[in-house]
Amino acid sequence: MATPTRQQRIIHRQFLHRADQHERRYARRFLSVLAKQYREAAEAYPSPYTVNPDDYRAPLIALYTTVLPQEAKVAWDMFVKPLAGDRKDFFDDLMSIIGVNVPEGEFIRLWRDVSREWLSINILTKINNIAATTQRAIAKVVESAINEGSTIEQISREIRQQSQGEVNRHRSVVIARTETISAMNRGRRLSMYTSNLEWDKKWIDTPDERTRLSHKLIAQEDYRPLDNEYWLADGKGSLEAADFPGDPRLSAANCVMCRCSESYIVQRDLNGRPIRRTENPIDATELANII
Numbered sequence: 554m555a556t557p558t559r560q561q562r563i564i565h566r567q568f569l570h571r572a573d574q575h576e577r578r579y580a581r582r583f584l585s586v587l588a589k590q591y592r593e594a595a596e597a598y599p600s601p602y603t604v605n606p607d608d609y610r611a612p613l614i615a616l617y618t619t620v621l622p623q624e625a626k627v628a629w630d631m632f633v634k635p636l637a638g639d640r641k642d643f644f645d646d647l648m649s650i651i652g653v654n655v656p657e658g659e660f661i662r663l664w665r666d667v668s669r670e671w672l673s674i675n676i677l678t679k680i681n682n683i684a685a686t687t688q689r690a691i692a693k694v695v696e697s698a699i700n701e702g703s704t705i706e707q708i709s710r711e712i713r714q715q716s717q718g719e720v721n722r723h724r725s726v727v728i729a730r731t732e733t734i735s736a737m738n739r740g741r742r743l744s745m746y747t748s749n750l751e752w753d754k755k756w757i758d759t760p761d762e763r764t765r766l767s768h769k770l771i772a773q774e775d776y777r778p779l780d781n782e783y784w785l786a787d788g789k790g791s792l793e794a795a796d797f798p799g800d801p802r803l804s805a806a807n808c809v810m811c812r813c814s815e816s817y818i819v820q821r822d823l824n825g826r827p828i829r830r831t832e833n834p835i836d837a838t839e840l841a842n843i844i
Contacts, residue, residue, distance in 0.1 A: 584725035591716035606684035622664035624740030670841035
């Protein structure tokens with residue numbers, strides 16, 4: 554058993570503080586989109602209304618291109634820079650290891666490029682999934698009102714009243730938290746891969762009653778290589794794989810509203826030097842496919 558250390562808990566609390574700030578900001582943006590779509594559905598009723606997935610594109614792009622590179626910088630400062638110690642030539646040496654000829658301060662540009670590249674591959678799936686859930690939620694409001702014998706005008710009014718109601722307020726937080734944690738953990742992984750060093754990773758849970766049992770259990774396991782998967786109980790008697798907390802490959806039971814993070818330690822050779830991952834240069838496209 555490898556229970557997270559006190560220092561890892563402190564770092565995780567800092568992670569959650571940053572996540573909370575991002576979540577508050579983007580929850581407002583997602584609520585604005587949800588409210589707009591409900592108002593449009595109310596105006597269209599009784600004609601069919603189709604939720605437009607593209608309404609979610611702008612807030613998701615803003616979230617990932619902001620949160621992901623910011624967290625990559627935090628992880629770089631936390632895990633990579635300390636490897637320099639007192640060696641002033643460390644970053645020159647690191648540049649040769651990485652194979653990317655950019656000053657340290659320029660990595661943020663590379664990370665932004667990676668986040669955009671990753672979004673270009675994955676955003677369509679994300680916006681379609683969110684829109685499909687909204688479509689079902691609106692249909693549920695209509696179905697409930699019909700079952701109560703409401704008139705067309707009353708149903709339209711009910712949809713409009715639900716636009717910024719409890720359900721949408723909660724859902725905007727769910728979307729913001731789920732995507733924020735995913736972006737932050739991708740950003741942390743991005744730092745590790747950008748360094749082109751071999752790292753081990755460990756799942757860090759939030760130690761309270763809201764944390765899923767499967768996440769508490771995986772947090773008791775020791776470090777494993779960065780490329781190795783975690784295996785979590787899915788609540789149905791099976792195990793499911795994840796590369797990191799918030800991995801969208803996980804079922805909703807293990808992914809939605811997750812508050813977990815990762816910690817890292819570098820692998821070293823017999824002389825104590827960090828082990829290089831590859832001899833080849835790393836570009837934004839390759840990193841986007843890795844994270």
